[in-house]
Amino acid sequence: ENILDRSRMAPKTPIKNEPVDLSKQKGCTPERNPMTPVKLIDRPQPDPWTPTANLKMLVSAASPDMRDREKKKELFRPIENSDQSDTPDSLQYDMIEDSMGDEFEKQRPSRKQKSLGLLCQKFLARYPSYPLSTEKTTISLDEVAAVLGVERRRIYDIVNVLESLQLVSRVAKNQYCWHGRHNLSQTLKVLQDVGELQYGELMTFLQHKEQDLEYRFRDQKKETLPDSQDSPLLDFSEPDCTSASANSRKDKSLRIMSQKFVMLFLVSKTKIVTLDIAAKILIEETQDTVDHSKFKSKVRRLYDIANVLTSLGLIKKVHVTEERGRKPAFKWIGPAEFPARTGNFSPSSNPLPGTQRGACANGKQKFSRHASFNFTQPCEGTRRKVNSEPSSPDLERPACVVNSDEHGCKMINLAAVCSQKVEEDNSSARNPSISSPLSHLPVPGDSDFCVTPLPQAVFPVVQTDVPSLSLPNSISGQALHPSTPALNKTENEKPALLPSQPFLCFPSSSVFMWCGSLQENNLKETLPTAGDVGNRSAEAQTAVPAAACQKRSSHQLTAASAPADEEEPASKKQNVEESDVPLSLVVPKKPFESPKAEATPGSVGTSAEHLEDFHPDLASPVAPEATDKECTKPLDSQKQEECSQNKGLGEPSQGEEHISKENGSQPFLPQYLYVQPTAGLSNFNFLFSANQAPGGISLAASPLPSVSVPCVMVPAAALASFPLFCSPAVISPLSSVPDGSFSAASSTNFSVSGLAPATPVLIGTTAVVTPKVSPTPSVDPQQPAQPALHLSPVFARSCAAVKLEPPVCGGHPVTLLKLQQPSSAPLTPKSIRPACHEAFFKTPGSLGDPVCWKKNEGNQTRSASSVQRRLEISSTSAD
DNA sequence: CGATCCCGCCACATT
DNA sequence: AATGTGGCGGGATCG
Numbered sequence A: 001e002n003i004l005d006r007s008r009m010a011p012k013t014p015i016k017n018e019p020v021d022l023s024k025q026k027g028c029t030p031e032r033n034p035m036t037p038v039k040l041i042d043r044p045q046p047d048p049w050t051p052t053a054n055l056k057m058l059v060s061a062a063s064p065d066m067r068d069r070e071k072k073k074e075l076f077r078p079i080e081n082s083d084q085s086d087t088p089d090s091l092q093y094d095m096i097e098d099s100m101g102d103e104f105e106k107q108r109p110s111r112k113q114k115s116l117g118l119l120c121q122k123f124l125a126r127y128p129s130y131p132l133s134t135e136k137t138t139i140s141l142d143e144v145a146a147v148l149g150v151e152r153r154r155i156y157d158i159v160n161v162l163e164s165l166q167l168v169s170r171v172a173k174n175q176y177c178w179h180g181r182h183n184l185s186q187t188l189k190v191l192q193d194v195g196e197l198q199y200g201e202l203m204t205f206l207q208h209k210e211q212d213l214e215y216r217f218r219d220q221k222k223e224t225l226p227d228s229q230d231s232p233l234l235d236f237s238e239p240d241c242t243s244a245s246a247n248s249r250k251d252k253s254l255r256i257m258s259q260k261f262v263m264l265f266l267v268s269k270t271k272i273v274t275l276d277i278a279a280k281i282l283i284e285e286t287q288d289t290v291d292h293s294k295f296k297s298k299v300r301r302l303y304d305i306a307n308v309l310t311s312l313g314l315i316k317k318v319h320v321t322e323e324r325g326r327k328p329a330f331k332w333i334g335p336a337e338f339p340a341r342t343g344n345f346s347p348s349s350n351p352l353p354g355t356q357r358g359a360c361a362n363g364k365q366k367f368s369r370h371a372s373f374n375f376t377q378p379c380e381g382t383r384r385k386v387n388s389e390p391s392s393p394d395l396e397r398p399a400c401v402v403n404s405d406e407h408g409c410k411m412i413n414l415a416a417v418c419s420q421k422v423e424e425d426n427s428s429a430r431n432p433s434i435s436s437p438l439s440h441l442p443v444p445g446d447s448d449f450c451v452t453p454l455p456q457a458v459f460p461v462v463q464t465d466v467p468s469l470s471l472p473n474s475i476s477g478q479a480l481h482p483s484t485p486a487l488n489k490t491e492n493e494k495p496a497l498l499p500s501q502p503f504l505c506f507p508s509s510s511v512f513m514w515c516g517s518l519q520e521n522n523l524k525e526t527l528p529t530a531g532d533v534g535n536r537s538a539e540a541q542t543a544v545p546a547a548a549c550q551k552r553s554s555h556q557l558t559a560a561s562a563p564a565d566e567e568e569p570a571s572k573k574q575n576v577e578e579s580d581v582p583l584s585l586v587v588p589k590k591p592f593e594s595p596k597a598e599a600t601p602g603s604v605g606t607s608a609e610h611l612e613d614f615h616p617d618l619a620s621p622v623a624p625e626a627t628d629k630e631c632t633k634p635l636d637s638q639k640q641e642e643c644s645q646n647k648g649l650g651e652p653s654q655g656e657e658h659i660s661k662e663n664g665s666q667p668f669l670p671q672y673l674y675v676q677p678t679a680g681l682s683n684f685n686f687l688f689s690a691n692q693a694p695g696g697i698s699l700a701a702s703p704l705p706s707v708s709v710p711c712v713m714v715p716a717a718a719l720a721s722f723p724l725f726c727s728p729a730v731i732s733p734l735s736s737v738p739d740g741s742f743s744a745a746s747s748t749n750f751s752v753s754g755l756a757p758a759t760p761v762l763i764g765t766t767a768v769v770t771p772k773v774s775p776t777p778s779v780d781p782q783q784p785a786q787p788a789l790h791l792s793p794v795f796a797r798s799c800a801a802v803k804l805e806p807p808v809c810g811g812h813p814v815t816l817l818k819l820q821q822p823s824s825a826p827l828t829p830k831s832i833r834p835a836c837h838e839a840f841f842k843t844p845g846s847l848g849d850p851v852c853w854k855k856n857e858g859n860q861t862r863s864a865s866s867v868q869r870r871l872e873i874s875s876t877s878a879d
Numbered sequence B: 001c002g003a004t005c006c007c008g009c010c011a012c013a014t015t
Numbered sequence C: 001a002a003t004g005t006g007g008c009g010g011g012a013t014c015g
Helices: A002-015 A017-028 A051-062 A068-084 A089-107 A116-125 A141-148 A152-164 A180-209 A211-223 A244-250 A253-267 A275-282 A292-311 A363-375 A378-391 A407-419 A432-440 A444-450 A454-468 A472-491 A520-541 A550-561 A574-589 A593-599 A603-614 A616-622 A626-637 A644-649 A652-663 A694-701 A716-720 A726-730 A766-772 A775-789 A792-804 A811-824 A829-842 A844-848 A850-855 A859-878
Strands: A137-140 A168-172 A175-178 A272-274 A315-321 A326-332 A510-515 A684-689
Touching (some): A116 A152, A116 A292, A137 A141, A141 A152, A152 A168, A152 A253, A180 A253, A253 A272, A253 A275, A253 A292, A253 A326, A272 A275, A272 A315, A275 A326, A292 A315, A292 A326
Antiparallel strands (some): A137 A175, A168 A175, A272 A326, A315 A326
16 A cells, blocks of 8 residues: 555655755756765655656646646656656556546545655665665755655654664764664564563463463553553663763653564564554553553554554554454564574663664764764674774663563563464465564574674674573674674774684685574574575575575565565565565574675675575575675685585585584584675685584584684584574584584584684684674673573573583583673663673683684683673773 | 544753 | 754544
């Protein structure tokens, strides 16, 4: 509908403003956006511009009926149209169909045409979903409002929600910085973690019990908790800088509400949340009392938020049948589960940047940062962070604190929510593939990659967090980083930094093997998802994919139909978007993606590709990224010095096999190989094994020192839950050796040993990357904290993991935890930081030596290092 | 008639 | 005080 509407809308809406715009545009010519940095998307207002639109325009022009204003616009448009002809397909259809009837509508813009959702789509169309690193796009509220032809107030509605997801951040008065979706997965992860903390316990609890309980709870709810939720869940806001003063009203509402709303989805089993339940949960006070009016008001706001989220392709409207009848509800169709429940907490540390506006007003700094980070691809981002660390400004973002105690109440609600039955809006919606599969993907990588801009800096941390459960986190993080480091080298960034950090640096080309923690099963599931994504990407790039992904096909169709999708991601379609979303998810999985992304704009696709690796089909199709392929193969011959294994790799699929071979026993393991194309960076190749081994990873990771890759192998069991890790552990580059030591764990795929010699590798913990960046630090602290706070579950898990690990790193992990905990306890970011520092320093030695890394024995060292790093980072930043 | 949600008043925040 | 933000809810539309 929206689409159609849009087309229609275009004509009308703008009326007032448009003239202005037009004038501007004219000057510039179609692309005009000159003014706006954004430029990216011309299509922004595609609606009008579609070819069909043009026709309409012409027609209308011909007819006297047309309005004056319209005329103006139209006149201009035609010109523009020519340029933009490419505009979105959807529009076109509409246009065609409508063309005749439109006129009427034009005249009178229906409410729909003015809807916030549509407006949001237009808004999003203006900016690239995955902006290039270099670009930092600045958004001027006034300008956008004028261009879109709406009052500024409406723009606030959109921006506030986007900000809650960190798609944008406020830079200054009237100015926002567009970050795109690079960090989206990270943000979601954080929200999920936080949500779990707050609601999760109950949720899970409830879930088990099930609906019955739910209902009960609902009733109970009233009684139970007063929730103090008031305080922003995630406060992105920076506690520190800005005076607390700001808190007052701003923190609340839309931004926070949006985050909470998203959390409900992420925590909900069904991924479906009804408006009323959400409203009740979100109402600060006790639910019962809630006046009807208050409730109504809340619902209204939720509609506003839902419209934006829908435009983002994160949710869609559905109906749930409950006891009584059907109720409006929304279903989450965005990426789902990242790291997953297993190790959630970490995120909290970094919470989302979003809110923090006020904080220090460092607009400048932020700005710069953003610039640097944002766009760079994830990988770079991480790197930069490192570099940037010194800069420190980031601190602003200090971690967010999450307070989530009120869980109880919420939980109840959640439970209710969860329990809800969904009618399922439609068969299609359900595709498990989308939501669930994705979930599997761990995002660890993403976070790293994504790391985005400062504000987001947090994320990186988050990543770590995930793993936080046990060391694994760090590991995972590290894994990701490798690429970054490499980049750094190339770039010249400071090697020094790198060393400190947890990553591995490989000389330009190197091959990495990853072990996926995911279980086969999971993998499979994930794969599909990935596949989807991949497909999309592939399709976009090449037509190939389709076959492979049946699943998506339905969804894809749209995409397929419009080859251009890639280009237009944001522009319109949810469909596309949806796919996009998943993609993003995917990306996360593969830590490396980011690098690629850098190289290729279509980073998203790339990520998918990686995933695809698993599937032969996908992989090949993906090809589009010739680079990848090239990389892979070349790797064989070339790069992978170490990778004896890799040889086989030539192809990704093969790579898997190899891995498996090595692993031998492990059936699941070999998931895939990821080769990183050199594209942007130095050439890195990655091989992933999908196996679960995650557990191993975690530990292994910690041990950084010994780059020896071997580490990885943690018993999966523990980690299993976290897919992420794998990677970290992974990293071990080539693993020629296997395992010896660790592998014992079973999964061990790699033997890093080989690597060490071959190339200098730096292994960092995940944290590493971020280290310097202030934001991250904060995050780290949090992570630890969370666990502590929270809970047990995680904690326990972590412990378990640790136990498993013992052989390898055992102790270390634990240690880390402890350290973290302290920090966590305080909760407050600040407090945490200090702690971190201390901790950080303790271990430093290990970190510092590059050499150590390579060889290091020590898991311990590694772990410590990672931890330290984190700490450092925080500290540095703080400093 | 209930579900949506546009519109813009106006309070609070920031400059 | 002016201007930026954005809470909030009346009431118009939609279905």
